Amino acid sequence: MCELFAMSSRLPTSVGLSLERLARHGGAEGPHKDGWGIALYEGRDAFLFREPAAASDSELERFIQRHAPPSSLVLAHIRMATHGDISLRNTQPFMRELGGRTHVFAHNGDLDGMDKQQAFYTRRFRPVGDTDSEVAFCCLLERLARLWDGPCERLPALSARLEAVAASAAELRPFGPANLLYSDGDALFVHAHRRTQGDGEIRPPGLHVLERTCHEPHGGLQGEGVRLTTVDQALTLVASLPLTSEPWRPLDEGEVLAIRDGHIVDRHLPRDVGRPQES
Amino acid sequence: MCELFAMSSRLPTSVGLSLERLARHGGAEGPHKDGWGIALYEGRDAFLFREPAAASDSELERFIQRHAPPSSLVLAHIRMATHGDISLRNTQPFMRELGGRTHVFAHNGDLDGMDKQQAFYTRRFRPVGDTDSEVAFCCLLERLARLWDGPCERLPALSARLEAVAASAAELRPFGPANLLYSDGDALFVHAHRRTQGDGEIRPPGLHVLERTCHEPHGGLQGEGVRLTTVDQALTLVASLPLTSEPWRPLDEGEVLAIRDGHIVDRHLPRDVGRPQES
Numbered sequence: 001m002c003e004l005f006a007m008s009s010r011l012p013t014s015v016g017l018s019l020e021r022l023a024r025h026g027g028a029e030g031p032h033k034d035g036w037g038i039a040l041y042e043g044r045d046a047f048l049f050r051e052p053a054a055a056s057d058s059e060l061e062r063f064i065q066r067h068a069p070p071s072s073l074v075l076a077h078i079r080m081a082t083h084g085d086i087s088l089r090n091t092q093p094f095m096r097e098l099g100g101r102t103h104v105f106a107h108n109g110d111l112d113g114m115d116k117q118q119a120f121y122t123r124r125f126r127p128v129g130d131t132d133s134e135v136a137f138c139c140l141l142e143r144l145a146r147l148w149d150g151p152c153e154r155l156p157a158l159s160a161r162l163e164a165v166a167a168s169a170a171e172l173r174p175f176g177p178a179n180l181l182y183s184d185g186d187a188l189f190v191h192a193h194r195r196t197q198g199d200g201e202i203r204p205p206g207l208h209v210l211e212r213t214c215h216e217p218h219g220g221l222q223g224e225g226v227r228l229t230t231v232d233q234a235l236t237l238v239a240s241l242p243l244t245s246e247p248w249r250p251l252d253e254g255e256v257l258a259i260r261d262g263h264i265v266d267r268h269l270p271r272d273v274g275r276p277q278e279s
Numbered sequence: 280m281c282e283l284f285a286m287s288s289r290l291p292t293s294v295g296l297s298l299e300r301l302a303r304h305g306g307a308e309g310p311h312k313d314g315w316g317i318a319l320y321e322g323r324d325a326f327l328f329r330e331p332a333a334a335s336d337s338e339l340e341r342f343i344q345r346h347a348p349p350s351s352l353v354l355a356h357i358r359m360a361t362h363g364d365i366s367l368r369n370t371q372p373f374m375r376e377l378g379g380r381t382h383v384f385a386h387n388g389d390l391d392g393m394d395k396q397q398a399f400y401t402r403r404f405r406p407v408g409d410t411d412s413e414v415a416f417c418c419l420l421e422r423l424a425r426l427w428d429g430p431c432e433r434l435p436a437l438s439a440r441l442e443a444v445a446a447s448a449a450e451l452r453p454f455g456p457a458n459l460l461y462s463d464g465d466a467l468f469v470h471a472h473r474r475t476q477g478d479g480e481i482r483p484p485g486l487h488v489l490e491r492t493c494h495e496p497h498g499g500l501q502g503e504g505v506r507l508t509t510v511d512q513a514l515t516l517v518a519s520l521p522l523t524s525e526p527w528r529p530l531d532e533g534e535v536l537a538i539r540d541g542h543i544v545d546r547h548l549p550r551d552v553g554r555p556q557e558s
Contacts, residue, residue, distance in 0.1 A: 043368060047329070059346050063339070087321065087324070097407055
């Protein structure tokens with residue numbers, strides 16, 4: 001089963017993420033042998049490291065654990081292949097340029113039938129690989145392009161971007177589990193749906209979220225001397241399953257979050273998905 | 280001064296490239312402190328490693344030297360910043376998807392005025408960074424999109440792609456030195472122009488090429504046993520300056536090459552650029 005992880009923070013931080021431990025935490029018996037990837041934003045662009053091989057065997061994964069550049073916006077994916085062969089082009093996260101920014105996307109779930117439907121993407125955005133997930137990304141980009149193709153360089157309104165992500169997610173849900181991580185470098189968008197749980201049944205939650213603020217010692221040069229100061233750090237983490245014993249919140253089915261600078265800043269709940277507590 | 284390097288081969292090979300040594304070979308006194316990057320194709324997609332920092336200080340560069348995945352199509356760039364600040368988004372090679380393939384581009388030279396002219400790119404392909412080089416890539420993609428946007432998945436004819444690269448290069452030359460490496464994952468295209476030579480004068484050649492065929496011992500599993508066989512390898516290398524004592528050929532001003540599977544397969548010479556040997 002694929003695993004998703006994302007982090008948004010107020011200040012750049014070193015993730016030091018063990019993707020293999022993340023995968024095992026997710027309840028997998030063996031190694032997630034089919035690939036892994038991580039995107040770390042620096043401004044409007046992002047470092048992207050991907051490998052179509054098990055993270056547990058990977059020199060690159062160990063290198064990233066030690067040397068990943070500090071970032072305030074990170075998206076990661078660990079793959080168990082269901083659609084498409086084991087190759088780089090089928091390894092997430094996926095990346096595209098739109099509106100002069102690097103956009104990054106990762107998906108967990110099976111969108112059955114989507115990978116075979118060319119109608120879902122256009123000439124402008126085409127999948128390089130064979131996965132349902134990349135077709136889903138192309139669909140999302142197609143919708144977002146209407147916002148980003150304006151003549152000026154200004155960011156489209158956050159609410160409009162959130163609505164576009166929510167509308168695209170609503171299109172995907174009928175095909176199967178559609179847990180999504182997506183970012184345009186400004187905000188992190190998250191869509192939670194359903195996931196194969198420990199008992200093998202497919203149901204919500206598809207993702208969990210944790211908001212955390214903390215004071216961190218911070219070494220910085222000030223004037224001519226060196227001073228150790230305390231800074232306010234804000235972090236929001238998103239993962240397939242809780243990674244710590246803190247009270248992670250399971251996301252509702254169809255819930256979409258916009259996260260910026262470590263805080264959840266906007267939220268969308270669909271009308272078309274009945275949630276158990278409301279039925 | 281920026282340095283370019285590219286390799287096309289019949290069989291995947293490990294480049295084991297020292298980008299710092301490559302830069303010093305190019306005649307630089309100090310380290311090329313402003314960034315470096317390398318793209319290694321795997322099928323229609325490519326691994327991309329970039330860093331907005333000196334290759335000489337880079338843990339990632341040392342990692343790539345040891346562990347770069349074998350590839351038969353490699354493009355690399357080492358940066359001395361002239362346009363745009365030192366940041367990831369200004370670090371080459373640049374990458375875009377077009378027609379369901381990953382396209383990679385790197386440029387050496389100064390295209391004065393180009394980075395400020397929004398007219399050179401469209402809403403579809405926008406630069407993420409501030410360099411003249413990325414604007415040049417967007418221009419090239421705009422021209423290539425006419426070939427790649429067809430309804431079918433077939434590769435556009437190599438001759439048509441070569442003509443598009445040549446036409447785009449001819450547009451760039453009036454702005455200044457425009458030595459280009461570009462690939463769509465099928466062929467490597469190279470455009471040579473002028474370059475600041477050892478005496479400080481700007482003149483051709485902008486690039487050098489070396490074609491080489493050789494027999495290499497090759498360990499491969501055959502049937503149930505292990506056999507050491509000899510394979511015919513073909514390699515074509517392109518670099519700003521010759522890297523070995525072999526007879527590298529200096530490219531003519533405005534010459535465009537198409538290289539595939541280690542061989543130069545097509546060539547374009549412009550009418551609008553007078554070459555010294557012809558004048």
